[in-house]
Amino acid sequence: MTMVHEVVEALIARSNRLGSDPTVTNYAGGNTSAKGVDVDPASGEPVELVWVKGSGGDLGTLTPAGLAALRLDRVRGLEAVYPGVEREDEMVAAFDYCLHGKGGAAPSIDTSMHALVEQPHVDHLHPDAGIAIAAAADGEALTARIYGDRVVWVPWRRPGFQLGLDIREIQRANPQAVGCILGGHGITAWGATSEECEERSLWIIRTAESYIAEHGKPEPLGPVVPGFEALAPEARRERAAALAGQLRGIASHDRPMVGHFSDDEVVLDFLARAEHPRLAALGSSCPDHFLRTKVRPMVLDLPGDAPLEQVRERLGALHEAYRADYTAYYERHASPDSPAMRGADPAIVLVPGVGMFSYGKDAQTARVAGEFAINAINAMRGAEALSTYRPIDEAEKFRIEYWSLEEAKLQRMPKPRSHAGRVALVTGAASGIGRAIAGRLAADGACVVIADLSLAKAQEAAAELGSTDVAIGVQCDVTRADQVQAAVDAAVLAFGGLDLVVNNAGLSLSKTLLETTEADWDLQHDVMAKGSFLVSRAAARVLIDQGLGGDIVYISSKNAVFAGPNNIAYSATKADQAHQVRLLAAELGSHGVRVNGINPDGVVRGSGIFAGGWGASRAKVYGVAEEDLGKYYAGRTLLGREVLPEHVANAVSVLTGPDLSHTTGLHVPVDSGVPAAFLR
Template identity: 75%
Template sequence: MTTMSDTTTANGTNPTAKALIERSNRLGADPRNTNYAGGNTSAKGTETDPVTGEAVELLWVKGSGGDLGTLKETGLAVLRLDRMRALVDVYPGVEREDEMVAAFDYCLHGKGGAAPSIDTAMHGLVDAAHVDHLHPDSGIAIATAADGEELTGKIFGDKVVWVPWRRPGFQLGLDIAAIKAENPQAIGCILGGHGITAWGDTSEEAEQNSLWIIRTAAAYIDEHSKAEPFGPALDGYAALPEDERRAKAAALAPTIRGIASQDRPMVGHFTDSDVVLDFLAHAEHPRLAELGTSCPDHFLRTKVKPLVLDLPADASVEDSIARLKELAASYREDYQAYYDRHATADSPAIRGADPLIVLVPGVGMFSFGKDKQTARVAGEFYVNAINVMRGAEGLSTYAPIDESEKFRIEYWALEEAKLQRMPKPKPLATRVALVTGAASGIGRATAEKLAAEGACVVIADLSLEKAQEAAAQIGLTVGGGADVAIGVQVDVSSADAVQAAVDAAVLAFGGVDLVVNNAGLSLSRSLLETSEKDWDLQHDVMAKGSFLVSQATAKVMIAQEMGGDIVYISSKNSIFAGPNNVAYGAAKADQAHQVRLLAAELGEHGIKVNGVNPDGVVQGSGIFASGWGANRAAVYGVEEKDLGKFYAQRTILKREVLPANIANAVFVLCSAELSHTTGLHIPVDAGVAAAFLR
């Protein structure tokens, strides 16, 4: 039997591929080298063909959709170099170059791995063992300068060659291959309007060449840039003090999210980084923002240009909201006109005319996407674009690629095919949930369920430490970390604390769509033993607390104009009268009627309000663990450890009610299947006849 080449390590990883992954991770870890998921790297080497037993030349290249900083072997596409280069003989020309992407599949070696990207030709056709294609801010600044070709020669001499803009594809690979052959002294090139490509005979040489181009460009910009590349400071446009700007951001966020979600719901991200605030504080930001981004990786995630509020930093929230709505209408008309100018009979349908980047002077940037990570990355890309503009304007004039070329990429058939391959979103995708009392018991189970079904969740609890621990665990379990769940501290009986928690939610995820009023406590005491303090405490947390949370979040939902859900975790005790819990039962009855009152009031805004009535959820319950369980056990004459079993035996179904059962009910109430249901209480008590709804 023929064995694999001894060039392959014991764990099956080829040393060439291993070195490529390590180089990619180093380059991708530094944002000065390339943006998230931007660029690609490759290496050529040999391996033994398991069929023929002969050495075969292979190309390992980062596949479509991967990220250099986190690249693993599974993210590489592996192609036979002889077959890949043979495609040159059947290449039908630039007008049909998209067909070559499908042809890459016939060049694959082995099974598994990632799908080859559009840039595969650049790596396979260039006569170099190792090739890096990156999107550094400094390199793109040169690539987008009006005199970029002249600057390339001035900065790099003949070591780096200028390549005029061409859309990524097979022809660009041929162009770069020819340039390298014609310039044997060159170590790389500047791709007009796009980025850089570098190469080397070894992995180390390619990496050093890439870094040399990036750092040389950055040093030249630092040394030669004009003092104010974005023009003079604008009166009234400087950054507001931190507390003031974040308060204004929280006040504007729901309206802005609604603006970005007219065509489809979006999750948001806010940043008030110095880069953004400085850009908006200077006179040239309206002109530069209107020109839009240039690098394809940038505008595919940010749209061709942002929406920019044209009011000073101290404009009132009310005036800002009114103006943002006017600008949003103009933005949609403008984007539709852009689509109409360039669309052809075979163009994909317009994907929505809403902005993905909204800039507010003195406040910061709001970015949007189908999930939090996409929204956050869109913002990071626009920060890259600002850095590019600064570099280009500091040396020359920023001159991005033509609008028609942007359209050719944004509505590229290959890009559309990639979008169509995306997995179907989960039921609660794009929804932002705030759950109170969510660090344990019913609240935690509910937050876990909502996150598992695609929602971003805000874990609100009296204990910040426990809230953050629960959020971290949910982020780890679901995947995505803080892009999925965050923990915030809240005392629901305090209006200020509730508003702070809601503000944290809208700044983290753009808004709020789904609220679960779960925070609660109970003291099991008879009427004569219940003090005024006992009564006030339970009503403050459950009756008043639910009111305050519903009030603050309903305001957000109404501003978003996206509808929403409010769910109360009430109790069978809101209906059933049991002994020794007058304060708890009365507070729960208050919550139950709030459901009916708010359902009637908020329906005109598309906000559904429903409730869940559990019975005796002992497992993981903070209420039962704090003494309520011992008291209830004493009332019923059973041991505390058997309380759950006792509750189960008094039900029709003889089943213990668990936190997950309540979480499932919340999910169903907020799902599309119950889109026409409001004002309902669902009993989740395994059947307690005395608590049947009438």
């Protein structure tokens, strides 16, 4: 017998190869399995096992820890107690009694398919070309025409134990078959070895792709509609940024969502074609898709270059109609024991000429929802090329979307972090206090845009926080309105909108009054006073468009209220920032936007300002060695503690978190206690 580790190793390698190819399956979609023999430690006897990808895992990144390990005899033995399709969900709980040892990952609903198929290796995948055949009106006839008797048609059935029984019986009746097309869903293939199974999966997929390419209609989505063609790249991104705030507000009417923008060629071509309204209204067919994209997208019915105000007005009307339609869909199919409606807002919004906005609880979920929408378009195109696209019916979609097992999976999700679903823009964030703030907000669950003069440093700082689903770096000189707007646009295109802005960019030149030049004065006021104004103004437009409230935080200084020697320009501009907090708190409160300030002092270690020469200058003023400056500042405070960038970041987290939701216009000292800077 093949050693257990070799079976698992081959399964992981096969899974990773299949899952890394977007033409084979989508993110977290599909599952793979292998059967083998291990020794039961309780009896010392050999026992046949099945290893199958666990619930919620992703094939492309699967590791052994993501596999569920079950005793094959026990899973197959469940047939004797199977209560029928009306009590299908009970079978998932029964898998717990089939686990080998601790069992590894939680078994998925598709476990029975893998266990009941009488072949050592099984792949279940969601390729676009396979779904095109599965969702075609004459999919069964197409399957026979394309594959002969080597691939068998299985009529639509919701995933579960009965589907596993169906496939097993078809496999027994067709020993020559290498796999099947699952109506409305995807494909399943099997083999005697891992290599054979993978080869058969790819053969089924590539054969479908070739057949569609050779026999499909040249314009399956209809002709291009004049006026609905894609705008030029710069124009569509400008329009996308202008609409992002309103669209995020639309998607977040019931609960806050993070967004993602895509102007993929597949989307733009789909929206330019005459058949897109009909097809979009039908929605996706594959359960993996519409669980994330909802039953159908919201589609703007105006050309890409329509006047902006007309577009805004129309989007508002379409949103109302979408909510009413979705609520009616829920009410048509919900039973007394159905989970509560999870919200009536769209997860996908399609804008002709511009692209697609997709939404989810976090950036990854939003991005993946968009990827699934593209998969659905590809499947529609393939089905229409050969036949007519006919997804599973609405009632079946509802059963999947509001499946009690899916609801249980959602309920098992960990409690979200304090800033989950929020998008933050931090200026001057590649070093010092700004970097600490960005890191804390990311740790709190926010998506973070790190803006800095140096693009390379901003991107480096962002990469340290994680993938582009967590943080991105952008170049921004806050003294230039165009660069500030570009940074805000980058934020809304990357993450759908903006919730939290931290005006942190700053510098200081420590000089006496007579030594301070006009250039010194102008530079510091441009960066901190004017820069904060420009950033707040650009951000406020998005915050108001969204209608979701938000936070603006100014990193001011103890010097905003304390008169110290030799820093007139720095202190004066900090006082300007401090009053901006009060002014904007008064102006933006009616929009639910909170504006607060933080007054740090003595942040020497890790501070970009002090590293830039300010530390040496201040040390000279106070007559201490530069390396002792932090200790000197700490010694003159009430608490006697040195202030670090992390302490300022902590204050930002608390000020913008849920516990201070009713606080605005506040200045918080982070200085270990400087009586002369007490606010009064």
